[in-house]
Amino acid sequence: MSKGRALALSAGIVTIATLSGRIFGFAREMVIANKFGASAETDAFIVAFTIPNIIYSLVVMGALSASFIPVFSGLLANDDEEEAWRLAHTILNLLLIAFGLIVAALMVFAPQVVLLVSPGFGSSGEQLALASSLLRIMAPALVFLGISGLMAGTLNSYNHFATPSLVALVQNVIMVAAIIFLAKRMGIYAAAIGFLAASLCQVLIQLPALLKRRLPYRAVLDLRSERAKSVAKLFLPVLAALAAGQSNLIVDKWFASFLETGSISYLNYAFKVGSLPLNTLVAAIAIVLFPTLSRQAATRDMEALRDTISLGVRIIAMVAVPASVGLFVLSKPIVGLLFEHGAFGPTATVATATALAAYSFGLVAMGLNMLLIRSFYALHDGVTPLKASLVFIVLLIALDIVLVRPFAHVGLALGYTIAVSVMALVMLGALRKRLQGLDEAKLLVSFAKTSLAAVVMGVGAWFTASYLGATLAGGTKLAELTVVGVAIGVGALLYLGVLVLARAEEITIIRRLISGKISGKQVAADNA
Template sequence: MGALSASFIPVFSGLLANDDEEEAWRLAHTILNLLLIAFGFIAAALMVFAPQVIFLVSPGFGSSGEQLALASNLLRIMAPALIFLGISGLMAGTLNSYNHFATPSLVALVQNVIMVAAIIFLAQRMGIYAAAIGFLAASVCQVLIQLPALLKRKLSYRAVLDLRSERAKSVAKLFLPVLVALAASQSNLIVDKWFASFLETGSISYLNYAFKVGSLPLNTLVAAIAIVLFPTLSRQAATRDTDALRDTISLGVRIIAMVAVPASVGLFVLSKPIIGLLFEHGAFGSAATVATAAALAAYSFGLVAMGLNMLLVRSFYALHDGMTPLKASLVFIVFLIALDIVLVRPFAHVGLALSYTIAVSVMALVMLGALRKRLQGLDEAKLIVSFAKTFLAAVVMGVGAWFTASYLSATLAGGTKLTELTVVVIAISVGALLYLGALVLARAEEIAIIRRLIRGKISAKQVAADDV
C-alpha cells in the first residue's frame, strides 16, 4: 500500500495547497471507488480460485490434499483483508495530507495487538485459523480507528469514478514507477537470500536477523520524520515554492542524519552484545551470535543511506517525478548483484551485507545528486557543518558506549539475560548522553529545532520556514 500513498499524497496535498479542497475530495473518492472495484475483484478471485493460487505459490502443497485444503481455507478467510488494507492506506494518506499523523501511526500497533489477542484467545479452539481471523479483524480495525478522524473532515461517501480527470491521471502516472521502484529497492530480500542459500547453513538467518535489527531505528524514528515531511514537501512543490522546498529537504536530511549516524555507530560497536541479548538461546549459540553480529556491523554502515533514501524518494514523488527514484533503484539492483558476485566468495554472508550497504549508498548518492541539480543546490554549506558535528558527536558516543560495554562485560557476573540486558541498556544510555552532550557543546542548530518541536512551540509545517 506504500506505492498508493506515495502516488496519492503529492496530488491530494497539491490540491489542498491550491485551495481546491472540493477537487481533492473528488479525487479521493475516485481512488476509493477504484480500490473497492479492483481489490474486491482480486479478493473474490482469491477466494474462488484459492486452491489454484496456493498450488501456484507453493507447489509442494499439491502432494498433500489436507495441506492444500487448509491453506486454501486460510487464504479465503484472509482475502477480504486486501480491501480493508487498501482503504486504510488511502485513509492514512488523506489524513497525513491534513497534517494529521497520530491516528495513522496507531495502525501498526492496533494490528499487532489484535493479531496477538486472536492467537491467545482463539488458538486453543480454532488452531491456525485464529491467526487468519486475527489478520482479517485487524485489517477491518485499521479502517475503523481512522474513520472518526476523517468524519471530522465532513467526509461523506460519493459514488464518483472520474478516471478521465487530470488529477486521477497524475496519480496513475506516478503509481506504476513508484510500485516498480519500491519492488526494486526491496529486491535485496530475494537476491541476497539466493546467494546465501549456497553458503553454510544458517547464513540466511544471520542476514535476516541482522537486517531486522539494523532496520529498527529506521522503521521507527527515521520513517516518522519522512512521513511527517512528505505532505509539506508536496504542498511546497505544488505551489512552486522552490526555496521552501529546498530548505525542508535540507532540514530533513540533517535531522535524519542526526538519528541515523549515531544509530549506525551504536549498532556497529554494540553489535555483538545486542545480538547476543536478542537471539542467543537454545539452538542459536555463540557462533551464530558472532556471525549475525558481523552481518549487523556490515549493515550498520548503510543506515545513513537507507534513512536518506526514505526522504529523497518522497522528495521526488512530491515533485511528481517517479522516474528518478525508479532509475536509482535499477542502479541499486545492478550494483547489488555485481557486488554480491564479487564479495560473497571471500566474505561469505558478511560480503552480502556489505554489498547491500554499498549498493544502497550508491542509490542515495544518485538521488542526492539528481535532486541537488534539479533544485540548484541543497544548502551544502549547512549540510557539511551539520554532518561534521553529527559525525564527531557520534564518534564520542561510540567510544563511550564501547568502553562502557567492555567494562561492564568484564566486571559483571555473566551468563544471564539480566546481565546482558544491563550491559546493553547502560551502554546505550551512556552513549546517548555523550552524543546529546557533544551536540549541545557543538551548538548544533537542529537540537534547538527538535526541542521546540517537542515543547510544541513550533509545528512541523513551520520548521523549514523558520530554518533559514
C-alpha cells in the same frame, strides 16, 4: 500554535506511536523466535508474510501515497475539497477492484508465487506446502490493508497524523496476542490468522477520524478526470522505482533460500533490528514533512522547499549516524537480549548479529532515501527515483552474486548496504542539481559534527558494554538488559554532550521548534 511547533508536535506524536508499534513488532518477532526459533517453519512464514506486505508497501504505502497525497493536498491547498474527495473515492474503488483480483490470483497460484520468491523451497515439499497455506490465509488481508493505507494518506493530507500512526501498534498487539494464545494449538498458523484479523482492525480504528471529515463511501469511478490522470501519471514511475528499490526483500530471500536453514530468519531479524531507528524517528520526520513539501512544491516556493529538505537531511543524519555506530558496536548484545531464548540459540544469535553489523553501515543511506524519494514525489518527479532504483537493483544482484558464496547470508547484507548507499548518493546529487544546491557547506559542517559525536559515542558504548559484560557475566536477561541499557545510555549522553559542545545548530532548532519560539518560516529564514 505556530506552524513550526505544530510540525514538531506532529512528529513527536508519530514518533511515540510508531515507536510503540515497533516495540510490539519486536515483541512479535521475539514471540515467534521463542516459539519456533530460526527454523523451516519460521522461514516459511517470513516468505509468505513478505508477499502480501511487499505488494501493500509498493502499491499503497509507496506508489499510491506518493502519487495521491501531492494531488489531494494540492486540491485542499487550493480550497477544492469536493474535487479532492471525488478523487479519493475514485482511488478507493479502483483499489478494491485491483486488490480483489490480486488476492484471487495469490490464492489460486500460491505455490508458484512462493517459488518465485524462494525457489530453494522447491527441494522441500513440506516447506513449500506450508508457505503456500500460510499465503492463502494472509492474502485477503491485502484488501483491508489497501483501504487502511488510503485512509492514512487522506488523514495525513489534513495534517492528522495520530490515528494513522497507531495502525502498526494495533497490528502487532493483535498478532502477539494471537501467537501467545493460539500457537500451542495451531502452530505457525496462529501468526497468519493474527495478521488477517489485525489488518481488518487497521480499517476500523481509522474510520471514525475519517468520517468526521467527509460523508461516507460513494460509488464513483471517475478515471477520466484530470486529477485521476495526474495521480496515474506519477503512479507508474513511482511504482517501478519502489519495486526496484524494495527488491532486496525478494532478491535476498531468493539467494538465502539456497543457504542453510534459518538464513532467511537471520536476515529478517537483523533487518528488523536495524530498521527500528529508521521506522520510528526517521520515518516520523519524513511522514510529517511530506505534506509540507507537497504544498511548497504546489505553490512554487522553491526556496522554502530547499530549506526544508536541507534541514530534513541534517536532522535525519543526526539520528541515523549514531544509530549506525551504536548497532554496529552493540550488535551481539542487542540481538542476544531480544531473541536468544526458547528455540533461538547462541548460534542463531551470532549469525543474526553479524548480519546486523553488516546492515548497520547502510542506515544513513536508508534514512536519507526516505526523505529524498518523497522530495522528488512532492515535485511530481517519479522518473529520477526510478533511475536511482534501477541502479540499486542491478548493483544489488551483482553484489549478491559475488558476496553470497564467500560470506553466505552476511554477504547479502553487505551487498544491500553498498547498493542502498550508492542509490542515496545518486538521488542526493540529482536533487542538488534540480534545486540548484542544498546548502552543501552547512550539510558538511553538520555531518562532520554528527560523525565526531557518533565516534565518541561508539567508543564509550563499547567500553561500557565490555566492562559490564565481564562484570555481570551470568547469562540472565536482567544482566543483558543492564549491559545494553547502560551502554546505550552512556553512548547517548556522550553523543548529545559532544553535539552541544560543538554547537550543533540542529539541536538549537529542534529545541526552539518544540518550545514554539520560532515558526516554520523562521526556521527556513535561519537556514537560508
